[in-house]
Amino acid sequence: MKSFKAYVKKEIIEGFRSYRFLVLLLTMVIFAVLNPLMLKLLPILLAGQFPEEITQLFNITQFFAVQNYIKDISQIINIVVILTLMGLLVDERQNKTLVFPYSKGVLVTGIITGKSIVYSVVLLVCIFLGFCINYYYSSILFIEEPVNIIDVLNVACLFSIYYIFIVSLIICLGSFLKKKLFVGISSLGISFILSGFKNITNLRNFLPSNLITLAENILINSSTDQSYTESMIITIVAVALYVVVLNLTAIYRMNKVEII
Amino acid sequence: MIRVDNLFKRYGSHEVLKGISFEVKKGTVYGFLGQNGTGKSTTMNILAGLINYNQGKVIINDLDMKLSRKKIIKQIGYLPEEPKFYPYMNAYEYLKFIGEISGLTRKEIYKKTGELLEKIKLKKDGKRKIGGYSRGMKQRLGLAAAVYNNPSILFLDEPSSALDPEGRRDILEIIQDLSDNNITVFLSTHILSDIERVSDEIAILDDGNIILQGSLDSLMSKYILPVYDIELESLNPQLESKLLTYQWVDKLKTDKNIMSIYVNDQEKAKDQLLKVIANSNIQVLSYNKRKSNLEDVFIRVVNKNEKL
Ligand SMILES: Nc1ncnc2c1ncn2[C@@H]1O[C@H](COP(=O)(O)OP(=O)(O)OP(=O)(O)O)[C@@H](O)[C@H]1O
Ligand SMILES: [Mg+2]
Numbered sequence A: 001m002k003s004f005k006a007y008v009k010k011e012i013i014e015g016f017r018s019y020r021f022l023v024l025l026l027t028m029v030i031f032a033v034l035n036p037l038m039l040k041l042l043p044i045l046l047a048g049q050f051p052e053e054i055t056q057l058f059n060i061t062q063f064f065a066v067q068n069y070i071k072d073i074s075q076i077i078n079i080v081v082i083l084t085l086m087g088l089l090v091d092e093r094q095n096k097t098l099v100f101p102y103s104k105g106v107l108v109t110g111i112i113t114g115k116s117i118v119y120s121v122v123l124l125v126c127i128f129l130g131f132c133i134n135y136y137y138s139s140i141l142f143i144e145e146p147v148n149i150i151d152v153l154n155v156a157c158l159f160s161i162y163y164i165f166i167v168s169l170i171i172c173l174g175s176f177l178k179k180k181l182f183v184g185i186s187s188l189g190i191s192f193i194l195s196g197f198k199n200i201t202n203l204r205n206f207l208p209s210n211l212i213t214l215a216e217n218i219l220i221n222s223s224t225d226q227s228y229t230e231s232m233i234i235t236i237v238a239v240a241l242y243v244v245v246l247n248l249t250a251i252y253r254m255n256k257v258e259i260i
Numbered sequence B: 001m002i003r004v005d006n007l008f009k010r011y012g013s014h015e016v017l018k019g020i021s022f023e024v025k026k027g028t029v030y031g032f033l034g035q036n037g038t039g040k041s042t043t044m045n046i047l048a049g050l051i052n053y054n055q056g057k058v059i060i061n062d063l064d065m066k067l068s069r070k071k072i073i074k075q076i077g078y079l080p081e082e083p084k085f086y087p088y089m090n091a092y093e094y095l096k097f098i099g100e101i102s103g104l105t106r107k108e109i110y111k112k113t114g115e116l117l118e119k120i121k122l123k124k125d126g127k128r129k130i131g132g133y134s135r136g137m138k139q140r141l142g143l144a145a146a147v148y149n150n151p152s153i154l155f156l157d158e159p160s161s162a163l164d165p166e167g168r169r170d171i172l173e174i175i176q177d178l179s180d181n182n183i184t185v186f187l188s189t190h191i192l193s194d195i196e197r198v199s200d201e202i203a204i205l206d207d208g209n210i211i212l213q214g215s216l217d218s219l220m221s222k223y224i225l226p227v228y229d230i231e232l233e234s235l236n237p238q239l240e241s242k243l244l245t246y247q248w249v250d251k252l253k254t255d256k257n258i259m260s261i262y263v264n265d266q267e268k269a270k271d272q273l274l275k276v277i278a279n280s281n282i283q284v285l286s287y288n289k290r291k292s293n294l295e296d297v298f299i300r301v302v303n304k305n306e307k308l
Helices: A002-017 A020-046 A062-085 A090-094 A099-103 A108-141 A149-176 A180-199 A210-218 A226-256 B040-047 B069-075 B091-102 B106-119 B135-147 B165-180 B192-198 B216-223 B237-244 B266-279 B294-303
Strands: B002-011 B014-024 B029-034 B055-060 B076-079 B153-157 B184-188 B201-206 B209-215 B227-232 B249-255 B258-263 B284-289
Touching: A002 A020, A002 A108, A002 B091, A020 A062, A020 A108, A062 A108, A062 A149, A062 A180, A062 A210, A090 A149, A090 A180, A099 B076, A099 B091, A099 B135, A108 A149, A108 A226, A149 A180, A149 A210, A149 A226, A180 A210, A210 A226, B002 B040, B014 B040, B014 B055, B014 B201, B014 B209, B029 B040, B029 B165, B029 B192, B040 B055, B040 B153, B040 B184, B069 B076, B076 B135, B091 B106, B091 B135, B106 B135, B135 B153, B135 B165, B165 B184, B165 B192, B184 B192, B192 B294, B201 B216, B209 B216, B216 B294, B227 B266, B237 B249, B237 B258, B237 B266, B258 B266, B266 B284
Parallel strands: B029 B184, B029 B201, B076 B153, B153 B184
Antiparallel strands: B002 B014, B002 B055, B201 B209, B227 B258, B227 B284, B249 B258
């Protein structure tokens, strides 16, 4: 518990001073604001160049704006999160900063869970903030087809779970690989490959990327849809299991690996 | 207490330690010498419980490293060769972090951090980011981190290599202080005069084997052949030939009116040399025993690879 507390504090200090928190927060906030703004400005920008009949076809509603944000952001956060966090564990191994903690008998469980939890919480906060801001702006800019805030919060929830998985994946890979570049490439690779499998029906529910697919469909499907709810529960349970397994693997590995 | 028995360590096909054995008694300062790349740091990393070994036994404070590594780690402190910290923290924050990991209470941490920063003379810079510290400052901070958990055994891997003369003196004083408090210090350094000043016992590691070990005093008297430089009013061939008849005289060189006598038995020489000269009725202007040091032993033993 002492190691865990020490590492939570350390990760918080590091997150602020290395600007990791800031990068994650700014990415979410900027896109949440810019996305609906661009949609609003688009017809105005195009107005001079196309006949009026065409620009009037873009009748953008809040539903469309939020849905557009969900689509755009899922790729962007994936890349930003992986690039910002790829050094999370591997940097410590490369820079040998674990030597003193290990020589004081630090509990590896504390290090791994500390890192996982801090960044999971930070991403959760950033994602919820991003979606709330997006909801608010799009509701101001587009009056038609209003979206239910509960649905948006559900989307944020599914996104957060997905990125908790990505954090655990980065940490686990970091306990095996020696360079953060490799961790970054393989995390990106894995997340793309997983999303490539989403058309295989039998497998779909067990893939973390299904969370994103589910999120994209929330506004379309009514949440009372039986098969939708079922799919969601299965995926969430599966991902929770992956998160636990990834963290346990990282702990096991970091207990074995030579850190000097 | 440290006991190492027939310790082997291999990196791939490269055998770094080829069955070393030694024992360090409680409260002694043990100097560990050897050329670059002979395995000093490797040995220390093993003793500090940070890396594995292929064969042999490591016993620290009556605990076996293979069985009770966690328990051993709590009782020792380690200053690695190149201590690495979180560069965005300052010295206060880092030592607090170390204190938290070591399981001290908040009050203890507060007190200890202040005390240690004072001791290593970093109080003034304690609020600056460690990333901006010089190598010597980092080494001082590393020493504070190493002793934070009040270890009964301290491993210091070249603690003074980056320090200025004053810093080296401070470290030697701290080591002396620790040793006076019955803390065992296991020390490696290239600065032989440092080892000479603080060590009680030394070991020399070469090519994966310990080729020499013993108490500093016994090694010095055993392996250092003293030289006496005697300035005479005039040289006297008779005296020279007479001296050469003695068993304890190895060699004799003359330069102007100075006669240098290489002896192989310090005790006999001390006893008889002056008497012999006095009996020859030649006036002695000065009499000087050349100061030899550990460096001579080290170079003789390691470089010339003399079998001892
Ligand atoms: N992780 C490693 N992988 C492979 N070889 C290693 C590793 N660590 C050390 N070695 C090798 O082990 C040998 C001993 O290294 P070590 O660092 O223990 O030497 P040292 O006596 O501390 O040298 P120095 O005086 O330069 O500090 C060297 O030949 C080194 O190349
Ligand atoms: Mg070394």
